[in-house]
Amino acid sequence: MIAADLAVEWIRQECADQGACGLLVLNAFGVEQQIPSLGRFAAEHAVTTPGAARDRVAPGVGPVLAYAPVEKTLDFATDLARGSSLAIVESVHGFSLEGWARQLGAIDLTRPDEHPEPIAPALVKAIDRLDFYKDNGFGDQFGKQQARRILQDLYDAGLLERNVILGALAAKEASSRALRNLSKLIDELDPS
Structure with a gap:
């Protein structure tokens, strides 16, 4: 829950800095109701899934928060975040983002002073x-x-x-x- 709270806080700041609305990307609708910070974020911003209608949201509209994405959801969220910001909350049981973070040099919001180890x-x-x-x-x-x-x-x-x-x-x-x-x-x- 701490990671979700930090990601929501970061994306909200990105929305304010960019003067844009945020987007929450989930594997399935309803997950956001299980975590209070995601539920509040969902009430204020758009929410979608890879299975929702493609015309529901447009790429590059604003910062994107992807919660516990599987491969398909990560691909979808990355496409939607083009030209904006992307925060991802990794699931311990889902798709590992270790290589993704190391490839892109992404910052772990739970350990912002640590940088990903470069790939050999x-x-x-x-x-x-x-x-x-x-x-x-x-x-x-x-x-x-x-x-x-x-x-x-x-x-x-x-x-x-x-x-x-x-x-x-x-x-x-x-x-x-x-x-x-x-x-x-x-x-x-x-x-x-």
């Missing part, structure tokens, strides 16, 4: 190569083959960091489909 250069190179092959969401034979080769090299080198890879690719605008498919490929190599 060898892993950055592999992530860039995966990014190059992501166009078909790793759903075609060629994309899967290239991803498997890159992931196998990472596994052999002891660098197969699932959360960092998936999060960094999310930061590089990989689709939720690409992230799901890549996650399955990682699981084939390292089911732990």
Whole structure:
């Protein structure tokens, strides 16, 4: 709840600074009623989900707060935040934002004086190569083959960091489909 409170406070300040209305992005409607600060924010600003009508909100209208997003919701929230600000409250049981934060240099509002550790250069190179092959969401034979080769090299080198890879690719605008498919490929190599 502390993270949600801090994110709401930060987004409210961003709204004031930008003279814009905020937007709360959820996986499903109703979640905001379980956390008082989100409920108050929802009463004052727009609320949407990836499943809601696309004409409900427009990209780049104002600061976006995404609460406990899964891959699809993160992709949606990132698109809506273009040209504005984005705060995300991570769920301990959901999509890990470690790689996303490290890729973008995002600040953890619960520890604002700490900065994310940079991604190891060898892993950055592999992530860039995966990014190059992501166009078909790793759903075609060629994309899967290239991803498997890159992931196998990472596994052999002891660098197969699932959360960092998936999060960094999310930061590089990989689709939720690409992230799901890549996650399955990682699981084939390292089911732990």
